[in-house]
Amino acid sequence: MTDRLVPNLQRPQPIKTISAQRPRSETGSLGWNPPYLRSLEDTGLNLLNVADLVLKVLYFGGYMAGHTIADIVKLPFTGVLDTIIDFLKREKYIEVRGAGGLGEASYQYLISSKGAEKAREALERSQYAGPAPVTLDQYVRAMHEQNQQKLVVHRDQLQQVLSHLVVSEEMLGRIGPAINSGKSIFLYGPPGNGKTTVAETIGRMVLGNNMWIPYAIDVDGQIVRIFDGVNHELADDAENYRIGTGMIPDPRWVRIKRPMIMVGGELTLAGLDLVYDDVNKYYEAHIPVKAN
Numbered sequence: 001m002t003d004r005l006v007p008n009l010q011r012p013q014p015i016k017t018i019s020a021q022r023p024r025s026e027t028g029s030l031g032w033n034p035p036y037l038r039s040l041e042d043t044g045l046n047l048l049n050v051a052d053l054v055l056k057v058l059y060f061g062g063y064m065a066g067h068t069i070a071d072i073v074k075l076p077f078t079g080v081l082d083t084i085i086d087f088l089k090r091e092k093y094i095e096v097r098g099a100g101g102l103g104e105a106s107y108q109y110l111i112s113s114k115g116a117e118k119a120r121e122a123l124e125r126s127q128y129a130g131p132a133p134v135t136l137d138q139y140v141r142a143m144h145e146q147n148q149q150k151l152v153v154h155r156d157q158l159q160q161v162l163s164h165l166v167v168s169e170e171m172l173g174r175i176g177p178a179i180n181s182g183k184s185i186f187l188y189g190p191p192g193n194g195k196t197t198v199a200e201t202i203g204r205m206v207l208g209n210n211m212w213i214p215y216a217i218d219v220d221g222q223i224v225r226i227f228d229g230v231n232h233e234l235a236d237d238a239e240n241y242r243i244g245t246g247m248i249p250d251p252r253w254v255r256i257k258r259p260m261i262m263v264g265g266e267l268t269l270a271g272l273d274l275v276y277d278d279v280n281k282y283y284e285a286h287i288p289v290k291a292n
Contacts (some may be wrong), residue, residue, distance in 0.1 A: 024212045032145035034212055034249035037076055042084050042136040043252075045218065050075070050084050050124040050221040055093060056129040058111040059119035063097065074131035074215060074251040085109070085238040093118055104136060127280040128223045131215035134252050139217045139226075142253075143292060146211045153206070161205045165194055179206060200262065207258040210235035214253050223282040224274065224289075231290045232256045261291045 027042060037043060040050070050073075057072050065174045066085060070077040082104055093115030098108045111119065136144075158176050167175075178185045179202060187195040211230070216225045235255040265272070267287065275284040 032142060032212070034116075034253040036248070037250050038079050040080050043075065043080065043132065043250075044138055047084065047087060048068075049218070049221070050132060051087055051093075052086055052118075053129065054081070054088065055111065055119040056122055056127075058094060058109060059116060059123070060129055063108055063110050065100055066107050066109060069109070070105065072130065074250075088115065091210060108203055125224055126282050128216070128225075128227075128282040132252055133216040133218040133223055134214040134250075136217055136219050139214055142212060142214075147292075150182050151180075151206055151208065161201055162198070165197060165201075167194075167198075175202065193261075196262070200260070203260040203262075207260060209258065210237060210255055211258050211292065212253040212255050216252075224285050225282060226285045226289065227254050227256070227291070228284075229286060231261050232259055259291055261271065261287055263287060 035042070040047060043050070053073055054069060057069055061068075061072075066077055066081065070081050073081070075081045085094070086105065089096070091114075092112055094109050095112050096107050097110045100106045100108060153176060154178055155172065158172055158179075160174075162172070175198070185199075185202075187199055189195055213226055215227045216223050218224075232254075233256060235257050237255065272286055272288065274286055276282075277284060
């Protein structure tokens, strides 16, 4: 097998018949979409933890409108964030300093001296001040729902996606059953014989539809960041998902193209474990989790 491109052949387009094997439903291409959040209880998060997150956002951002805070922490203002705001006002952690429109979401909020002290205490534990996390149980359930379908690849489909390479019939006979096994595939051979190109082509073929991942997850009170702009690419259809009139999926989830992360000799055992940021005091997910 060689990695030589066949002259005058374009790179193959995604195979529609493979994606079509995944069942579609009214709730999404893989039968799962983030649910609609009606209350703080729906998030699965503790009120105090979310309150600390909002205080840190205000501590760094200063004078902010309610809808701006909601955009940063990725929680709907009505029904969820307004509960946190009311709690912070009662505890004298924040103050209302005007309004930029109608409704509490347009109110301008400013952290108080008492709130700043509370924010500094929270920052000693973690510097994370971004999208609110989802719980570990929510993450595991969502990943299971989006990865439970097994695909079957036929020889003609495999020949189509590998048509830009010169691949022997014997090699096709090995690659096909390996893909259909649904297990890990180990490609080996001397340098330059096409292992990387075959792996990338197969990966793009079987990845299928787009998926949802959280910005971060909460594991026993510790933040583990999942989404990053290097390994994940935003999906083109993210704005098309609505649950009902005026209802959008849980904003803590981001829709991406199903990731394919390739690593080489730089991957060590340390790269298979969580990476702790000593400065910001939160964890970065390792490669297997980012690959989902």
